[in-house]
Amino acid sequence: MKIAWRMKFPWRKLTAKSWILSRWYYRRHNLELLGYASDHFWYFAYGSNMHDSAFCERRGMRPSEWRPGRVKGYRLRFNLDGRPKGKAAPANICLDMTAEVWGVLYKITGYEMLRLNLSEGVPGKRYRPIWLTAETESGETLTAFTYVADGNETDGRPSLRYITLLRDGARAHALPDAWTRFLDRVEACE
Numbered sequence: 127m128k129i130a131w132r133m134k135f136p137w138r139k140l141t142a143k144s145w146i147l148s149r150w151y152y153r154r155h156n157l158e159l160l161g162y163a164s165d166h167f168w169y170f171a172y173g174s175n176m177h178d179s180a181f182c183e184r185r186g187m188r189p190s191e192w193r194p195g196r197v198k199g200y201r202l203r204f205n206l207d208g209r210p211k212g213k214a215a216p217a218n219i220c221l222d223m224t225a226e227v228w229g230v231l232y233k234i235t236g237y238e239m240l241r242l243n244l245s246e247g248v249p250g251k252r253y254r255p256i257w258l259t260a261e262t263e264s265g266e267t268l269t270a271f272t273y274v275a276d277g278n279e280t281d282g283r284p285s286l287r288y289i290t291l292l293r294d295g296a297r298a299h300a301l302p303d304a305w306t307r308f309l310d311r312v313e314a315c316e
């Protein structure tokens with residue numbers, strides 16, 4: 127099993143450096159890669175990527191701009207298995223026509239999108255990218271991509287470190303007070 131993973135990993139890294147190879151690789155996994163490497167795309171971050179230490183430092187992203195934004199028709203959940211399994215639950219979004227999720231909209235290039243996908247395991251078995259309509263605080267609508275996963279039926283609790291990244295990222299990017307209060311009420315696991 128580990129040998130198969132090692133064989134795939136260099137292939138995934140190589141495709142993240144080539145737009146043409148990536149198109150083929152994504153198509154092979156039933157995903158479509160839109161546009162060109164130099165095009166700009168909006169990415170909607172609702173989890174730890176809202177925090178600069180996760181998005182800019184750890185993932186090496188350099189967005190040309192960012193804005194607070196929300197996506198209607200989705201609900202924030204903590205229904206994924208974290209590491210170690212059963213000890214922490216990362217964020218996910220699920221359809222819920224009565225809810226909305228606040229996050230940070232980042233404008234990144236196609237090459238950055240490939241690197242971000244690679245860091246999130248896309249294409250892969252966990253997250254998959256989706257395109258949705260996001261709205262800024264001023265009411266402007268943008269088409270953005272984000273990641274969703276098939277989660278568990280019941281929600282778990284995020285680690286204290288993880289939920290702190292969400293809380294601090296929300297405050298640093300001036301998300302609405304109601305959203306930061308919601309994040310403050312999320313109980314962390316011990």
